[in-house]
Amino acid sequence: MMEKQYETVIGLEVHVELASATKIFCGCSTKFGGAPNTHTCPVCTGMPGSLPVLNRQVVEYALALGLAANCGINQHCRFDRKNYFYPDNPQNYQISQLYVPICHDGWLMVDTSVGPKKIRIHEMHMEEDAGKLIHDEWEDCSLVDYNRSGVPLVEIVSEPDMRSAEEVIAYLEKLRMICQYLGVSDCKLQEGSMRADVNLSVREVGSDKLGTRTEMKNLNSFKAIARAIDGERARQIELLEEGRSVVQETRRWDDNKEYSYAMRSKEDAKDYRYFPDPDLPSVYIDDEWISRVKKAQPEMQPEKAARYQKDYGLSEYDAKQLTQSRHLAELFEKTADLCGNPKKAANWFLGETLRLLKERGLEEEEVEFSPEHLAALIVSVEKGEVNNQGAKEVFEKIFDEDVEPMAYIEAHGLKISQSAGEAKAVVDKILAANADAVEKYKNGEEKVLGFLVGQIMKEMKGKCNPGQMKELIISKVK
Amino acid sequence: MDILENTALSLGKKIRLKEIGVREAVKASLDQIDRQEPKIHAFLDVDEKKVYARVKEVEEGIKAGRYRGPLAGVPIAVKDNICTKGQKTTCASRILGNFVPPYNASAVERLHAAGMIVIGKTNMDEFAMGSTTETSAFGITHNPWNTNHVPGGSSGGSCAAVAAGEAFAALGSDTGGSIRQPSAYCGVTGIKPTYGTVSRYGLIAYASSLDQIGPVARDTADCAALLDVIMGYDAKDSTSMERKSENFLDSLKGDLHGVRIGVPKEYLDLAENLDPDVKKAMVDTIHLLSRNGAIVEFFQLGMVDYVIPAYYIIASAEASSNLARFDGVKYGYRTPEADGLHDMYKKTRAEGFGEEVKRRILLGSFVLSSGYYDAYYLKALRAKALIKKSFDDAFYKYDMILAPASPTTAPEIGKSLQDPLKMYLSDIYTTAVNLAGLPGISIPVAMDSKGLPVGLQLVGNCFSEKKLLDAAYGLEKLRGSFPMAFQAKVEKKHGKERA
Numbered sequence: 001m002m003e004k005q006y007e008t009v010i011g012l013e014v015h016v017e018l019a020s021a022t023k024i025f026c027g028c029s030t031k032f033g034g035a036p037n038t039h040t041c042p043v044c045t046g047m048p049g050s051l052p053v054l055n056r057q058v059v060e061y062a063l064a065l066g067l068a069a070n071c072g073i074n075q076h077c078r079f080d081r082k083n084y085f086y087p088d089n090p091q092n093y094q095i096s097q098l099y100v101p102i103c104h105d106g107w108l109m110v111d112t113s114v115g116p117k118k119i120r121i122h123e124m125h126m127e128e129d130a131g132k133l134i135h136d137e138w139e140d141c142s143l144v145d146y147n148r149s150g151v152p153l154v155e156i157v158s159e160p161d162m163r164s165a166e167e168v169i170a171y172l173e174k175l176r177m178i179c180q181y182l183g184v185s186d187c188k189l190q191e192g193s194m195r196a197d198v199n200l201s202v203r204e205v206g207s208d209k210l211g212t213r214t215e216m217k218n219l220n221s222f223k224a225i226a227r228a229i230d231g232e233r234a235r236q237i238e239l240l241e242e243g244r245s246v247v248q249e250t251r252r253w254d255d256n257k258e259y260s261y262a263m264r265s266k267e268d269a270k271d272y273r274y275f276p277d278p279d280l281p282s283v284y285i286d287d288e289w290i291s292r293v294k295k296a297q298p299e300m301q302p303e304k305a306a307r308y309q310k311d312y313g314l315s316e317y318d319a320k321q322l323t324q325s326r327h328l329a330e331l332f333e334k335t336a337d338l339c340g341n342p343k344k345a346a347n348w349f350l351g352e353t354l355r356l357l358k359e360r361g362l363e364e365e366e367v368e369f370s371p372e373h374l375a376a377l378i379v380s381v382e383k384g385e386v387n388n389q390g391a392k393e394v395f396e397k398i399f400d401e402d403v404e405p406m407a408y409i410e411a412h413g414l415k416i417s418q419s420a421g422e423a424k425a426v427v428d429k430i431l432a433a434n435a436d437a438v439e440k441y442k443n444g445e446e447k448v449l450g451f452l453v454g455q456i457m458k459e460m461k462g463k464c465n466p467g468q469m470k471e472l473i474i475s476k477v478k
Numbered sequence: 479m480d481i482l483e484n485t486a487l488s489l490g491k492k493i494r495l496k497e498i499g500v501r502e503a504v505k506a507s508l509d510q511i512d513r514q515e516p517k518i519h520a521f522l523d524v525d526e527k528k529v530y531a532r533v534k535e536v537e538e539g540i541k542a543g544r545y546r547g548p549l550a551g552v553p554i555a556v557k558d559n560i561c562t563k564g565q566k567t568t569c570a571s572r573i574l575g576n577f578v579p580p581y582n583a584s585a586v587e588r589l590h591a592a593g594m595i596v597i598g599k600t601n602m603d604e605f606a607m608g609s610t611t612e613t614s615a616f617g618i619t620h621n622p623w624n625t626n627h628v629p630g631g632s633s634g635g636s637c638a639a640v641a642a643g644e645a646f647a648a649l650g651s652d653t654g655g656s657i658r659q660p661s662a663y664c665g666v667t668g669i670k671p672t673y674g675t676v677s678r679y680g681l682i683a684y685a686s687s688l689d690q691i692g693p694v695a696r697d698t699a700d701c702a703a704l705l706d707v708i709m710g711y712d713a714k715d716s717t718s719m720e721r722k723s724e725n726f727l728d729s730l731k732g733d734l735h736g737v738r739i740g741v742p743k744e745y746l747d748l749a750e751n752l753d754p755d756v757k758k759a760m761v762d763t764i765h766l767l768s769r770n771g772a773i774v775e776f777f778q779l780g781m782v783d784y785v786i787p788a789y790y791i792i793a794s795a796e797a798s799s800n801l802a803r804f805d806g807v808k809y810g811y812r813t814p815e816a817d818g819l820h821d822m823y824k825k826t827r828a829e830g831f832g833e834e835v836k837r838r839i840l841l842g843s844f845v846l847s848s849g850y851y852d853a854y855y856l857k858a859l860r861a862k863a864l865i866k867k868s869f870d871d872a873f874y875k876y877d878m879i880l881a882p883a884s885p886t887t888a889p890e891i892g893k894s895l896q897d898p899l900k901m902y903l904s905d906i907y908t909t910a911v912n913l914a915g916l917p918g919i920s921i922p923v924a925m926d927s928k929g930l931p932v933g934l935q936l937v938g939n940c941f942s943e944k945k946l947l948d949a950a951y952g953l954e955k956l957r958g959s960f961p962m963a964f965q966a967k968v969e970k971k972h973g974k975e976r977a
Binding site: 280 | 560567569580581583594678679681713714716799803804805807809843846847850
């Protein structure tokens with residue numbers, strides 16, 4: 001009997017924390033961290049008689065994101081209350097949007113290994129975040145911190161258009177890139193400013209009926225998401241192979257054990273008793289507001305990459321790599337313009353910068369050096385004032401501490417100080433001492449050139465420009 | 479003349495003219511509270527120390543010219559669902575029995591800015607749910623006209639306090655008649671402003687889309703002056719309206735000439751429910767108004783049968799969500815012993831809420847639950863829209879509507895709660911006004927055969943308070959003086975002595 005082939009069907013609910021300075025319904029700060037309950041007021045702690053007032057910046061960010069994701073806009077959108085009891089939810093209802101969300105029916109084009117794919121977006125809605133419960137094991141009690149209560153979120157609900165972990169990650173990366181380009185969110189998974197719930201079902205290849213899905217929560221890195229998808233796919237297929245069925249339920253992914261656990265099934269799914277929030281009038285987004293947000297949209301990644309190819313003469317691949325993060329792209333652009341050598345600048349970003357990012361475990365957004373410093377370094381290398389090895393050392397210092405490169409080069413004896421005459425004398429000396437090597441080179445053995453340069457470098461203790469030395473040798477030998 | 483004989487405005491004037499000191503005025507109120515409270519129990523909290531500390535502030539403020547308004551120095555009572563910073567605000571519920579707000583309601587801030595003195599917090603139906611002030615967790619309030627009768631509700635404490643002379647004015651709140659009905663029962667004047675006129679910030683919500691804070695006072699002029707103080711746009715309340723300052727007090731003329739008044743036919747056809755004394759007061763008032771220049775007509779309002787069900791569905795739905803925050807986690811009552819979080823929630827709420835509140839939370843949760851939302855809640859919203867439309871149609875023809883404030887005068891204590899449905903039905907004349915967001919003023923016009931006041935209400939179109947107050951002022955002039963309960967009793971006693 002032929003083995004059955006299964007297809008995975010995945011839809012995502014992604015929560016993105018919006019970057020407004022203040023909360024969605026009060027004036028409290030949205031800053032991450034802070035001593036517990038210091039970013040709070042009567043509104044975000046649900047005190048009796050307090051009332052929500054909508055932060056228009058939140059609407060503006062949600063609108064920008066919706067427009068960038070090709071969504072339709074509900075110009076009269078509304079807020080609804082989602083009623084459920086939990087101590088991190090001070091009013092015991094969350095203000096969200098169910099009936100008329102701000103954005104609907106959009107799509108994103110994502111890159112997969114088999115080419116671009118369109119992932120449809122069902123809707124985007126605005127809502128408030130909850131506080132944080134902390135269990136005190138010593139005192140055996142739970143404490144609640146409302147600093148995060150009322151922090152604005154946008155929930156982006158996709159259609160079940162993804163078929164693999166790869167597509168899911170590509171979609172999330174695209175979404176994150178758009179958010180970062182727009183400046184509407186920093187999308188840090190670790191800090192919880194981007195969170196994804198995965199709805200997954202499997203079905204036999206060729207079937208057009210959706211299987212029973214489960215929803216997985218607690219996924220806080222792209223790797224965890226990929227593992228959870230593979231794990232849940234395997235679990236569901238195993239069930240079906242055993243002749244059992246998948247139960248519609250919410251599951252919690254445990255990334256250490258690489259297994260998901262049932263949280264609650266459909267039968268005990270909560271009835272949230274949604275209804276329009278009577279404290280908040282409907283939000284009217286007029287045409288003028290929409291066109292203003294559209295106009296204010298910054299240059300997005302595809303346009304930026306195209307411009308890099310055209311204006312800087314970069315390859316398609318390099319241009320794409322450089323524009324994955326708006327922050328890095330902007331650093332690159334400034335560096336390229338300052339040093340007048342886009343290709344060299346690109347090399348520093350695609351090589352050393354990415355290597356150090358990985359080594360230091362940093363996000364692109366955390367890179368903070370001055371483009372002026374890298375540009376000065378590039379110019380200096382071009383002038384032959386510092387060799388490649390030295391330049392790498394200097395760049396690492398720029399990357400970590402944003403040092404001024406010229407001062408650093410001077411202070412650490414990296415400057416190639418010999419005069420041209422001095423260098424020539426050394427070259428003559430080395431060529432004379434290695435006559436057989438010179439002979440081999442003349443006979444077409446190109447690789448001995450490297451040996452000769454190495455000898456010169458050694459003699460000069462590295463304080464010379466290998467490229468220049470190479471040219472000198474060639475000119476002498478000819 | 480006894481200080482207590484003054485209206486809020488005449489007291490304010492005498493304080494301005496330095497004929498009466500702020501301290502004297504406050505002392506007169508506090509002394510009257512001492513005398514009346516054993517019989518009336520209009521107040522839940524009177525903190526003399528705080529009051530006198532405030533007196534000092536006000537004395538200085540008046541001297542320094544900070545408080546120049548007509549009500550500066552006047553003592554006022556505030557319903558206990560309106561937050562007062564540093565003073566307990568309980569909603570007459572065990573669940574908020576120890577709650578001290580760290581902020582003032584915006585309306586209270588405005589009282590302060592006008593130099594008024596909050597003398598105490600008044601009793602009410604628990605979370606404003608009730609029509610008699612009997613659902614209070616902290617004892618019932620008695621009607622100052624006859625202590626065997628209820629004062630009405632839910633602002634029964636505020637209305638009784640004014641009727642008993644304990645306060646010169648009061649703030650109440652009105653979700654389905656909670657200012658107008660107890661005003662009628664207690665023989666005082668109360669106005670429920672157009673929705674959005676007075677900020678709801680700091681008013682502990684019962685039904686957010688219907689709640690409004692409003693003045694309770696001895697007469698229309700006092701109500702107008704107090705409304706001038708508390709109204710105004712507030713950025714903290716998204717449902718608050720930007721209205722130009724109207725200066726209601728200064729525009730009172732009492733001109734009824736040519737005012738078109740409609741009387742809904744349906745309101746007088748409630749044969750078995752409408753008390754004959756109330757009906758007689760209606761008829762007499764219609765004649766009085768027509769004889770004095772007003773044009774009074776009967777008309778078919780429509781949608782009357784849908785008012786009570788729509789109101790109780792919408793109000794209960796909102797209440798079930800608004801009252802969810804009272805859970806023992808953050809403030810207020812928490813059950814002393816519980817086995818885990820859910821047990822704590824259940825016990826706290828079972829012990830903290832009274833029966834009527836629980837009934838409405840259950841009703842509201844039911845009408846919002848999945849599968850019933852469309853059948854009940856959405857339908858009620860549609861009914862609400864149609865009710866609003868029937869009023870819009872009426873105001874195309876009439877400047878205002880005249881109606882009873884309640885089908886009866888104040889019932890005896892203990893008679894209403896036995897049959898909640900019957901109690902709900904008695905809100906027939908008042909709840910439609912909230913559903914349509916309209917202003918309504920209740921003024922006393924007569925006494926019934928039992929010696930209890932009868933109040934009628936004038937209902938106007940949205941933002942027509944100026945017209946409405948002026949008509950009420952005119953009607954008041956035709957009616958003649960109407961003593962407060964404490965004054966009437968003194969007269970009666972004196973009369974007997976003379977006889």
